Amino acid sequence: MSGSTPEGDAGAPSARMPAPVETCLAAIRAWRDQPPVIGSAADLEAAEQECARRCDALFAALMGELTQAALDRPAVREAAQTLARSAPKRLKVAEARQVNVQFQRGAPVPLRATYYRRNRSNTLRREKGLFPAFVVLGIHEHASPAAAAQMARSACAVASLEEAAAWLCDTGGLEVDIKTLRRVTRRFGQRARAGLPGNLPALQVDGKGRSVVISVDGGRLRIRRDKAGARTRKGRRRYHTDWREPLLLHIYVLGPDGRLDRAFTPLIDGTLGGPDALFNMLRLYWPLFNALQPARVLLIADGAPWIWARFTALIQEQLFAGPNAIVQLIDFYHAVQHLGTFADACTHWPRARRTRWRNHARQLLRAGKIEDVMEEMQGLMVRRPRSKALKRDFHYFQRNRRRFAYAWARRLRLPIGSGPMESAIRRVINLRLKGPGIFWHEDSAEAMIMIRSFYKAQRWNELVKLACAAPLEALQ
Secondary structure, three states: OOOOOOOOOOOOHHHOOOOOHHHHHHHHHHHHHOOOOOOOHHHHHHHHHHHHHHHHHHHHHHHHHHHHHHHHOHHHHHHHHHHHHOOOOOOEEEEEEEEEEEOOOOOOEEEEEEEEEOOOOOOOOOOOEEOHHHHHOOOEOOEOHHHHHHHHHHHHHOOOHHHHHHHHHHHHOOOOOHHHHHHHHHHHHHHHHHHOHHHHHHOOOOOOOOEEEEEEEEOOEEEEEEOOOOOOOOOOOOEEEEEEOOEEEEEEEEOOOOOEOOOOOOEEEEEOOOHHHHHHHHHHHHHHHHOOOOOEEEEEEOOOHHHHHHHHHHHHOOOOOOOOEEEEEEOHHHHHHHHHHHHHOOOOOOHHHHHHHHHHHHHHHHOOOHHHHHHHHHHHHOOOOOOHHHHHHHHHHHHOHHHOOHHHHHHOOOOOOOHHHHHHHHHHHHOOOOOOOOOEOHHHHHHHHHHHHHHHOOOHHHHHHHHHOOOHHHOO
16 A cells, blocks of 8 residues: 555645634634623623633634644654554545544534545445544544543433433533434444453552452343334334343442442443353453452342353353452342242232241341241242242242352351442433333444443543544444
8 A cells, every 4th residue: 555645635734724713713802802791690691602602613723723733744644654554454545535523612623634445346335444644633433532522421421312412512512413423422332342352451440359249130221123114104214122131240349348349430331242242241351350369259140040150150260260259149139029929929828927928038048047948938839839939939049049148248248239230220221221212223222331331430531541442443
């Protein structure tokens, strides 16, 4: 691939481009020389908005001028050429193109840079390529790094993209349409996911010698899957709304008192890819925590067989090498729920007696006397040997009988419930991705799960670093 710069390249485009900085400065000076008359709250609000509009225009113009100067620097052009040569698929120089780039404030600004594309064998298909100089400066999807991060953060923080767009316009001076906001947010999450494997040191973990808790669970959301065939009368595409189970991974550190250590930032991540993809995430993240040499590792979840089968496989792989103890616990409150359903199935008892038995069995379970609980359950099953409900709950306790050591866990100052995991499901999934009339395309939901997880775990700055460190093959 030729390293030469074609005629009309971005070698000296600044001479051909307007410099609106002086125009914006003149507008601010004129407004200052003839200030508005302020006599009421409405007047003051209007003045604030006008001042913000003029300052935002100056911000965008100044950033456009600085960025264009950076694009014209020989060092940046050389880095762009080197980046294009390293692309997995061969790229060649096309021409210098002018595109509008959105900065953190103000309207989009036109910038010129050299475009590299693949050889087009079929002119009917959309050409694929990129602006390597933009990649060098972290500009993706025609948005600066700060603008893309601001869009993604607002999209994951508020209830809808419409509210996010309004919030960006009102508080950040950034006017963006819903389609652009959706695309930038999705690609931001995809870049962060692609940059994660090679940039794990960007994640900060602490708590050397402490106890580490690992919990997994699932939520629910609806995926929009387009239907084939004719559109509606209004030209809209018909679609299916399938329920899917997003799975979350939650890792946190305990303090000396056995409670969640607030000084440590927990790690939350998730996927729609299924159980194997989730536990591959755990394999990816665990070396960070294993370097802390944890005193013990607590694996806590509900009794779903797919969870414990994979936890057992990880233990056999010796993934958790080093800790003095690996404790496996069924969430106590899930177990109590099964005691309740078992008691409700004893229909030959009055309701008051079922309640008394459930509370009695709960006390035994909390004391770690699982064998006593199962013995009583077996005695009750004699009265109704054909009851499927009784058998189902009894087999639940029989299958997990080694995972009800609550008395031992309390002596070790370990939690017996998965409250932080339930909170993560609510904050990450239920309050943003699940709701009446909310349907997601799968790739958008996958990206939003990661963005929302890191945002709620107070790891936003680390997510921005991951998005800026995505490999080149993830950008084409």
